[in-house]
Amino acid sequence: MSVHNSAKKGDIAKTVLMPGDPLRAKFIAEKYLDSPFCFNKVRGMLGFTGLYKGKKVSVMGSGMGMPSMSIYSYELFTEYDCNNIIRIGSCGSYQKDIQIRDIILAMATCTNSNFAHQYQLPGNFAPIANYDLLSKAYNIAGSRNLDVKVGNILTSDLFYNDDKDSWKTWAKMGVLGVEMETAALYMNATQLGKNALSILTVSDSIVTSEATTPEEREKTLTDMIEIALDLAIEI
Numbered sequence: 001m002s003v004h005n006s007a008k009k010g011d012i013a014k015t016v017l018m019p020g021d022p023l024r025a026k027f028i029a030e031k032y033l034d035s036p037f038c039f040n041k042v043r044g045m046l047g048f049t050g051l052y053k054g055k056k057v058s059v060m061g062s063g064m065g066m067p068s069m070s071i072y073s074y075e076l077f078t079e080y081d082c083n084n085i086i087r088i089g090s091c092g093s094y095q096k097d098i099q100i101r102d103i104i105l106a107m108a109t110c111t112n113s114n115f116a117h118q119y120q121l122p123g124n125f126a127p128i129a130n131y132d133l134l135s136k137a138y139n140i141a142g143s144r145n146l147d148v149k150v151g152n153i154l155t156s157d158l159f160y161n162d163d164k165d166s167w168k169t170w171a172k173m174g175v176l177g178v179e180m181e182t183a184a185l186y187m188n189a190t191q192l193g194k195n196a197l198s199i200l201t202v203s204d205s206i207v208t209s210e211a212t213t214p215e216e217r218e219k220t221l222t223d224m225i226e227i228a229l230d231l232a233i234e235i
């Protein structure tokens with residue numbers, strides 16, 4: 001048991017898939033896992049463990065934003081001996097050649113958060129994905145004929161930004177899209193000697209204002225979820 005998780009030691013697999021939405025975790029457990037059981041309901045942050053193709057895999061919500069992701073991922077890494085966390089989330093696109101429904105593997109992330117100040121570094125830190133997870137996920141996507149984009153993203157503290165044009169400066173620097181959790185996940189993983197990767201599906205385009213419908217989201221999230229599950233059984 002940890003401060004925010006009622007699971008017992010051993011209830012959680014070495015690899016955990018983390019969508020922002022705990023109900024997406026429940027959906028994944030029910031649709032893909034054999035013999036799933038719920039290990040956490042504290043604050044409604046549902047977590048499940050089951051078997052995927054015979055291997056023990058867990059899936060748990062992270063909540064929205066870096067503070068929430070940082071709490072849950074830290075406790076999974078330090079209290080439950082988890083080794084790998086694969087975020088499966090949605091993001092907005094900052095580039096005109098990245099369309100809604102595309103999948104992005106976040107090789108690195110920028111952030112407007114102060115999270116890294118805790119490390120007292122004499123400069124800025126560059127949060128990056130674990131290369132083994134990144135390269136395996138890329139190959140899995142290729143074997144499924146899915147054309148994923150690999151690159152830099154922005155982890156923002158803001159969903160609603162008073163400055164409506166600030167995204168353009170990130171876009172100019174090649175940043176592919178925006179979400180709200182990856183930087184905390186990558187920094188926790190790096191500091192603790194663990195592995196992390198964010199796989200993101202583009203839910204809307206900041207460039208064109210196009211957005212996916214709920215039905216479309218379900219289909220494209222399925223591609224992302226299946227890449228993550230196949231990755232979970234390879235690592």
Ligand SMILES: O=P(O)(O)O[C@H]1O[C@H](CO)[C@@H](O)[C@H]1O
Pocket residue numbers: 019020021063064065088089090091159178179180181
């Ligand atoms: O779909 P999820 O994983 O929640 O991710 C994105 O969606 C939320 C905002 O709507 C933020 O959490 C953002 O990172």
Ligand SMILES: O=c1cc[nH]c(=O)[nH]1
Pocket residue numbers: 090091092093159178179180203204
């Ligand atoms: O525009 C978006 C879409 C998903 N998630 C975000 O944080 N921003």
